[in-house]
Amino acid sequence: xxxxxxxxxxxxxxxxxxxxxxxxxxxxxxxxxxxxxxxxxxxxxxxxxxxxxxxxxxxxxxxxxxxxxxxxxxxxxxxxxxxxxxxxxxxxxxxxxxxxxxxxxxxxxxxxxxxxxxxxxxxxxxxxxxxxxxxxxxxxxxxxxxxxxxxxxxxxxxxxxxxxxxxxxxxxxxxxxxxxxxxxxxxxxxxxxxxxx
Numbered sequence: 402x403x404x405x406x407x408x409x410x411x412x413x414x415x416x417x418x419x420x421x422x423x424x425x426x427x428x429x430x431x432x433x434x435x436x437x438x439x440x441x442x443x444x445x446x447x448x449x450x451x452x453x454x455x456x457x458x459x460x461x462x463x464x465x466x467x468x469x470x471x472x473x474x475x476x477x478x479x480x481x482x483x484x485x486x487x488x489x490x491x492x493x494x495x496x497x498x499x500x501x502x503x504x505x506x507x508x509x510x511x512x513x514x515x516x517x518x519x520x521x522x523x524x525x526x527x528x529x530x531x532x533x534x535x536x537x538x539x540x541x542x543x544x545x546x547x548x549x550x551x552x553x554x555x556x557x558x559x560x561x562x563x564x565x566x567x568x569x570x571x572x573x574x575x576x577x578x579x580x581x582x583x584x585x586x587x588x589x590x591x592x593x594x595x596x597x598x
Contacts, residue, residue: 408434460531462507462524464489478504481538483531485557487511487545491580495543498588503541506531511549512556525557532565539566541595545579558598568595 415426458470482503571594
């Protein structure tokens with residue numbers, strides 16, 4: 402057995418993370434080993450804790466450490482608005498911008514005929530339930546400006562038409578753009594200029 406096999410395994414795992422290839426992973430691992438007490442040990446402990454406690458919110462699909470996330474339980478956010486996003490990274494991007502003060506709904510993807518993803522594979526039925534039970538007045542569709550994102554937005558709009566005000570993000574979100582890659586100012590402008598569907 403190689404004297405570096407455990408280190409090689411860590412590099413291999415790190416290289417699977419988004420934005421890290423083998424070279425970047427090697428540099429990161431070497432840096433963590435050099436700063437073992439400051440980085441590696443605390444990182445390992447945090448990862449162990451998150452591995453044991455992380456779960457999806459039963460209400461909206463956000464990621465947290467409780468069955469229902471802090472956003473869903475906050476009375477300050479019970480303003481009748483739900484912002485629908487594709488995934489948790491998009492929710493976090495919206496939160497970073499600080500422009501939205503309501504609650505969220507994470508679909509867990511988009512409709513895709515090519516990938517055989519239908520409405521029941523996403524959290525669309527749960528969204529319909531929430532509109533009825535949480536006294537929702539507005540649904541903001543903050544889906545990515547891709548073909549699948551827009552197809553999903555139109556499907557949701559058809560399902561909820563006449564039951565609630567439907568809006569979508571407007572200026573600032575480019576066609577083919579993804580929320581997670583947009584800056585806070587662009588997200589803020591798009592939220593302020595949302596329009597009826």
